[in-house]
Amino acid sequence: MKLYIKTFGCQMNMYDSARIRDTLAILGYTETDSPEEADIILLNTCHIREKASEKLFSEIGRLVKFKKEHTLMIVAGCVVQADGEELLKRAHAVDIAVGPQSYHKLPELITKYNRKKGRIAVTDFPAESKFDYLPPIQAIGASAFLAVQEGCDHFCSYCVVPYTRGCEYSRSATEIMDEARQLVKTGAKEIMLLGQNVNGWHGEGARDLGDIIRMIADIDGLERIRYTTSYPSEMTENIITAHRDVPKLMPYIHLPIQSGSNAVLKAMNRQYDRDGYLRISERFRAVRPDIAISSDFIVGFPGETDKDFEDTLDLVQRVGYASSFSFKFSARPGTPASIMKNQIREEVKTERLIRLQDLLLSQQKQFNVNTVGKELDILLIENGKEKGQISGYTPYLQNTHIAADESLLGQIVRVKIESATATSLGGRLVKA
Numbered sequence: 001m002k003l004y005i006k007t008f009g010c011q012m013n014m015y016d017s018a019r020i021r022d023t024l025a026i027l028g029y030t031e032t033d034s035p036e037e038a039d040i041i042l043l044n045t046c047h048i049r050e051k052a053s054e055k056l057f058s059e060i061g062r063l064v065k066f067k068k069e070h071t072l073m074i075v076a077g078c079v080v081q082a083d084g085e086e087l088l089k090r091a092h093a094v095d096i097a098v099g100p101q102s103y104h105k106l107p108e109l110i111t112k113y114n115r116k117k118g119r120i121a122v123t124d125f126p127a128e129s130k131f132d133y134l135p136p137i138q139a140i141g142a143s144a145f146l147a148v149q150e151g152c153d154h155f156c157s158y159c160v161v162p163y164t165r166g167c168e169y170s171r172s173a174t175e176i177m178d179e180a181r182q183l184v185k186t187g188a189k190e191i192m193l194l195g196q197n198v199n200g201w202h203g204e205g206a207r208d209l210g211d212i213i214r215m216i217a218d219i220d221g222l223e224r225i226r227y228t229t230s231y232p233s234e235m236t237e238n239i240i241t242a243h244r245d246v247p248k249l250m251p252y253i254h255l256p257i258q259s260g261s262n263a264v265l266k267a268m269n270r271q272y273d274r275d276g277y278l279r280i281s282e283r284f285r286a287v288r289p290d291i292a293i294s295s296d297f298i299v300g301f302p303g304e305t306d307k308d309f310e311d312t313l314d315l316v317q318r319v320g321y322a323s324s325f326s327f328k329f330s331a332r333p334g335t336p337a338s339i340m341k342n343q344i345r346e347e348v349k350t351e352r353l354i355r356l357q358d359l360l361l362s363q364q365k366q367f368n369v370n371t372v373g374k375e376l377d378i379l380l381i382e383n384g385k386e387k388g389q390i391s392g393y394t395p396y397l398q399n400t401h402i403a404a405d406e407s408l409l410g411q412i413v414r415v416k417i418e419s420a421t422a423t424s425l426g427g428r429l430v431k432a
């Protein structure tokens with residue numbers, strides 16, 4: 001039996017898809033990349049911006065023609081949590097809809113499913129943790145995700161995540177260690193610790209994420225550790241100094257600021273101001289001067305003035321980012337910001353986004369150009385676009401292509417960087 005699975009949204013959703021794949025493997029489903037031959041078509045969805053949500057419906061429209069009599073169409077993820085019943089009403093092809101905290105129930109739901117008795121949406125937040133019911137994790141390549149924390153208690157005024165993922169939950173240190181060992185045993189060289197608010201981790205068995213990083217660094221065979229996404233004001237000194245003390249921890253920190261204006265940050269309900277953010281980023285640079293800092297930005301938040309936007313550009317100049325994601329504010333149903341009075345016109349949002357992205361892209365290019373001539377370690381992950389080319393990542397998460405044989409995939413090699421664009425590097429193998 002075949003499973004076709006398509007994932008939208010963030011890395012947490014990619015992690016969930018991998019766990020869903022392993023769960024359904026027990027029922028005998030193997031993955032296929034062609035929906036024609038699938039017995040289950042599964043879409044793992046994202047609700048973060050309107051565009052992300054709308055993509056689901058166009059995707060269902062595209063895939064429905066591959067649905068045969070016996071094919072099950074399953075929708076998982078954040079759209080389901082936000083709007084499961086509505087989704088079943090709007091998309092008749094969907095058989096089962098399951099929220100992000102309930103996908104461990106899929107084997108039972110699938111086995112018992114009978115369309116005539118009614119289609120199903122499971123959107124409760126179950127008392128049990130799904131992690132206790134999932135089969136042991138398997139690494140699929142050299143780089144693996146590990147969810148250590150889920151959910152969010154911050155309630156930024158624009159964001160749906162606290163509603164779709166629920167309140168903050170941290171897995172225990174023991175559980176995380178076991179899963180990290182299992183990932184390394186099945187081939188992972190790099191582990192990316194995931195959480196919607198990862199540096200707010202407060203589970204059993206360790207003081208904070210800094211301790212967790214130090215603990216997993218002891219696993220033999222694990223070469224690289226990363227973590228994302230961090231909330232600026234919850235950063236701890238123990239995490240920052242891990243960048244000085246733990247050689248396996250990569251010199252990269254994703255620290256979303258959203259806006260450089262204090263008035264906008266306040267309206268967003270972000271619990272820090274621009275000076276506080278600058279102090280934290282300077283602290284990272286003090287312990288690890290070469291660290292790459294990245295961020296997320298929202299432009300056109302309700303009430304954002306030209307001056308507020310200029311403050312964001314000014315902050316970007318001050319910090320100097322290695323890479324970034326930036327978005328136009330999207331009014332999400334149920335969030336306080338969606339009903340704020342002073343919404344910004346679409347043309348203004350577009351114009352601001354273009355200006356911000358120009359600046360961010362030029363910084364990103366500069367960061368990449370600065371590595372030309374250096375020798376860096378690259379973890380090789382996948383085949384490149386051209387034949388005879390493979391690609392991977394520097395410690396600073398720069399995508400790098402080299403001419404080399406596929407047999408090197410999964411290894412860390414020394415590469416002399418010879419060229420750079422805003423989005424990637426090119427280099428030559430120094431030694432394997």
Ligand code: SAH
Nearest residue numbers: 158159196229256296297298327328329330
């Ligand atoms: N927990 C992370 C963010 C998770 S969502 C944090 O607080 O930094 C990823 C990014 O999507 C956010 O950083 C934000 O920039 C963007 N985003 C979230 N809601 C949005 C909205 N309603 N409109 C536009 N962008 C949004």
Ligand code: SF4
Nearest residue numbers: 152154155156159161
């Ligand atoms: Fe959303 Fe804010 Fe939580 Fe990030 S911190 S997930 S932006 S509510």
Ligand code: F3S
Nearest residue numbers: 009010046047048078
């Ligand atoms: Fe999207 Fe849910 Fe992630 S809304 S960004 S898939 S937490």
